Amino acid sequence: MTTDVQRSQVSETGAPTTGGDVLTVPFADAPIFTRARALRPTGKVLPEHARSHNRSLVLQTLYTSGAQSRADVSRGTGLTRVTVSDLVADLIAEGLVVELGQREDARPGKPATLIDVDRGAFRIIGIDLSEHQRFLGAVVDLDGGIVSRAEVACAGASGENAVALVVELVRSLLASTTIPVLGIGVGSPGVVDTLGVVRSAPNLGWRDIELQSRLQAEFALPVHVANDANVAVLAEHGASLQDDLLLVKVGHGVGAGLIIGGRPVIGGGFAAGEIGHVVVGTDGGPRCACGKDGCLEAWLAVPRLTAQLAELDGDAPDAASARDRILAEAGRRLGIILAPVVGALNLSEVVLSGPAELLDGALHDATVDTLRMRTMAEHNRDLRLRMTEQAEDIVLRGAAVMVLSGQLGVS
Amino acid sequence: MTTDVQRSQVSETGAPTTGGDVLTVPFADAPIFTRARALRPTGKVLPEHARSHNRSLVLQTLYTSGAQSRADVSRGTGLTRVTVSDLVADLIAEGLVVELGQREDARPGKPATLIDVDRGAFRIIGIDLSEHQRFLGAVVDLDGGIVSRAEVACAGASGENAVALVVELVRSLLASTTIPVLGIGVGSPGVVDTLGVVRSAPNLGWRDIELQSRLQAEFALPVHVANDANVAVLAEHGASLQDDLLLVKVGHGVGAGLIIGGRPVIGGGFAAGEIGHVVVGTDGGPRCACGKDGCLEAWLAVPRLTAQLAELDGDAPDAASARDRILAEAGRRLGIILAPVVGALNLSEVVLSGPAELLDGALHDATVDTLRMRTMAEHNRDLRLRMTEQAEDIVLRGAAVMVLSGQLGVS
DNA sequence: TCACGTTTGTTAGTAAAGCTTACGAACAAA
DNA sequence: TTTGTTCGTAAGCTTTACTAACAAACGTGA
Known part of the structure; x- marks a missing residue:
């Protein structure tokens, strides 16, 4: 197979020269990457930093996997038994870890001494x-x-x-x-x-x-x-397998919390997750306290929803479906706001927190439908939207x- | 000042008991955080990892701040002169760093030997x-x-x-x-x-x-x-001061790249930034190749814009303003999609990449206006939207x- | 029963990394 | 010439985690 690769040469002084096939490609001068950027506070790493990292690793292993022997921790972390013993000795001295006695089940070899985070100690x-x-x-x-x-x-x-x-x-x-x-x-x-x-x-x-x-x-x-x-x-991240997570908290206002790649997102102005006053859709909406029309909060905040539902005639024959229509519209609005975020971040899990009697029925379903309709199915196939299981203690x-x-x- | 704090006690067995003022607070049973989660691949840290981190730190300092002495690097990184000398010796042996001779300017003390990344070596x-x-x-x-x-x-x-x-x-x-x-x-x-x-x-x-x-x-x-x-x-991040950055790349399609907290965002399905087929607004829009109506790409992709502009009568008296109307509408649509993302992430900088003759005028201005109209001014006061300076080489x-x-x- | 293999946890010694301390070299200013 | 300053390096120390080796304690099978 012959391919026709065309080349143009740029001399080291920056003046374009041509070699072989002449090709005029417009290009910017090649300035170096900026050197103005302040040094990032990455910081040096000392041996003691490594030590505290490994200490946390041992603690994390015990915390998530429960009681086990030092040898188990060694296999789980990749650290040697010696190092694990050393770290565990520190942790025991600090009262964070306790020995629980010997393992009961019969296995060949010296019986293991079980250790675990002392979950009642603090x-x-x-x-x-x-x-x-x-x-x-x-x-x-x-x-x-x-x-x-x-x-x-x-x-x-x-x-x-x-x-x-x-x-x-x-x-x-x-x-x-x-x-x-x-x-x-x-x-x-x-x-x-x-x-x-x-x-x-x-x-x-x-x-x-x-x-x-x-x-x-x-x-x-x-x-x-x-x-x-x-x-x-x-809290939701602690109970979830996902390392990318968006939680929408619906209450007197509407806010969100975001974890990406296992790390909380803070935002340049410390205001990440403040989506309550983002305008939804292009067809107006209820007037919001902030002065704009159709903010997410004006559609979705609990006072707004309960007020709307209170206006319904509870005895009317279609009261249930009228209620669902109101909640579904709120859910649709939530979906409209979330679609670009879900698309841009390729989120796999979105969690709702707030009054389940409002969020967990027609509203939830409408949000899911709207998200599916407005994002690309291929990329967000395994997106899940669910209620939190942490209830009011979240x-x-x-x-x-x-x-x-x-x-x-x-x- | 007397405050009336009410308490309720939960016994260790989980059965609620009451002490003092009785208070019935609904609460979920308190399950432990899940232990099902697989151990994160955090991994142990060995001394050699610390070494390579510090090596990169030295290299980064030289790279961004330019030629300087070992002592300068020591002050910049916090590492001692001894350690810096040692690391630099390695880097020189690998051919990544070179000595440039002595510093010219007259200062008291032993003249410094300048070193720098050998920018022509690779x-x-x-x-x-x-x-x-x-x-x-x-x-x-x-x-x-x-x-x-x-x-x-x-x-x-x-x-x-x-x-x-x-x-x-x-x-x-x-x-x-x-x-x-x-x-x-x-x-x-x-x-x-x-x-x-x-x-x-x-x-x-x-x-x-x-x-x-x-x-x-x-x-x-x-x-x-x-x-x-x-x-x-x-590329944009390399030339920017921001550690939170969204770049929208407009070409035959529309895609985005995202850096949050200095780290690239990948997405659970490796599809982060794929916003081209997210639906914009609630009033329909042009039919997209993907089958939906009003995808961002259907509004904003270069072929679509050029086709629309080509339909104009270039000799008509209002040709210029008609062109601006088309571009402004595209910009407005971009703003509508970006608003929830900017709000949720509290972004401070959004960058546009693509044909400047399309993006850099009415379109840019309409996007900015739309973003301001649809997000909360207080949180996103210092949001900047700008064209990339990297042109076509980005x-x-x-x-x-x-x-x-x-x-x-x-x- | 008893030798053997297996597993656990510890002891002893080693390699790597960065630190502190100390020092010679080279220069400016007095 | 003297004094003070800065640079880069050498030597030795501390911390860390590693490998090697071993005793203790257990099941297994001849």
Whole structure:
């Protein structure tokens, strides 16, 4: 087979020369890649960093796979038995791991000593500030099980008053447990930066509230603060096989949390997931509080849906189908917004969180249908849309995952 | 200030008990986080990994900041002078770094020996398969400068014929340089997985073509293959300050490449960025080749735009404004698709690649306006939409970045 | 019963990596 | 000429994870 490859040469000085077949291809001058970019804070890696990475790896293996021998961990991680023993000794000394005695089942060879994360050794405080009328809190164990709860009414509270309520809630939860607390995780509405500063949370009247550092100073414990939807998706990720995940949280507002390639997405302005005020479709829609028409929140927020459903005549013969029509239209709107996101990110799983009686029927089905109609079937064949299984504790447990992940490198 | 925190206790066995104020909070049973999830392939970290990371860090520092002394690199990386000297010695032995002699300017102390990446020591082969009528190729230097070019007509070629054309193109480029080649980068249309298998590229009649391994076997050089738009965004990222970046590539089709948190987004089905067949708006639109109405590609692809513009009467008094109306409508449609993506990811920079005469005027302005109208101003205040500065070489240079990044950990 | 193989966890020693400390070389300024 | 500064390198130390070897404890089969 003969092919006709045409070549043009560019001399090192930049002046184009021609060799063989002349070919005039328009091309930009070849500037070097910019050198203006600041050095990325990639940072050096020291031996001790490797050590802490491997430590987390051992912990993660125990955490997800349960009780096993040091030799099992060695096989699971690829580290040698010697190294695993060494790391485990550290973890035992810190009280994070315990020996459980010898394995029972009969096998040849020296019987194995089982070890596991001491799941009762620490507690985590989880706080959910996303509800409209109350702040929720819980003491959570290392497995995500909720040990005790507390809540405080917050209607009308704002600014410093609201901060004081959070402090009281945490104080009350800390008082309710004698077991050491690993840290405090907070899911807050609004825009929260990576330092745990709530840049803006209109509902709470917060603007640049340094919640993380203030709680840390108050309680002398590690504190992590993030947006409520971003926190919620962590809980879902802990219970999911997927490393790409979008969670849509429908409540008084509508927000989303996003994990891509196993990592939470923050956004350049720390506002990733803020899709509540993106306009849906090209045919108008209900007026939104933000002034625009047809924002997703104006279609989908719980108050809007319940108000619409309340207008229905419950005794009318077609009440059920009228209800479904309202919910289906909301679902369709959600699908319209999600389609470009699902397409651009090639997402395989989208999760809904919110009142199941609203989301889990006609609304869900309409969203699925709309997504299928508006994206390319071939690329998104295995897309799943489902309700969360975490129910109303999703933010509390996500907050626990955040602490677990931040303090132990486990999730 | 007295606050009324209410508590409910859950016994360790799971049965709810009440202490103090009784409070009935509905909550799901507290199942542990799933243990079903397979162990993530995080992998152990050995000392040698740390070493190669630090090696890349030194190389990256030299690459982006240019010629400097070992002591400068030490200050820039945080590594000690000793370690830097050691790493640099390795790099010099491999021919990647050269000493340039002593620094000229007069300063107290022993004069510094300048070192830099030997930017002329290696070449990279970049291949762009995304054009409709021809395959493009280039020899690229380590700075991204194009040294020589080649192209081959590919109209009608498909399947194995097309593969043979690519091989010929690479062979020709390799023959044109005597300088050692670091590797081969290929930007292909369609869906390409992480192993460089082109899962599906309808235009080329490709289905599960193992392009990477075949080229690697043929030329005994490192080969990287990825989707053309995903490759293009690498070039843009190399020249941008942003670590979150969306590039929309408008040509015979419409595709996107996405970088989030400095990492390319691949997608669960390796189809991230495939937004060409997402439906725009809720008011129908032109019939698309895929069968749906109003796909982005049906609005925005170059053939569609040129066809529409060709229908205009160029001598009519309002020809210019009619042209702008057509382009503005296309831009508006692009904005409608991008708004949910920009909102969900809180993107700070969106880049357009394609024919500037179509994209860079009314279309660009309409997209910006639409984005502003449909997203929340507060969160996306500093969003920028701009044309690429890489012109038609964007895929070729992106392919070079891919090789650079894959082989040297530099970008 | 008893030698043998198998598995576990530990001890001892080794290789790799980056650190601190120390030092000679080379220059500017006083 | 003296002083202070900066650069690059040498030597030795610490940390880390590795390999090799081994004792303990168990099942198996002659």
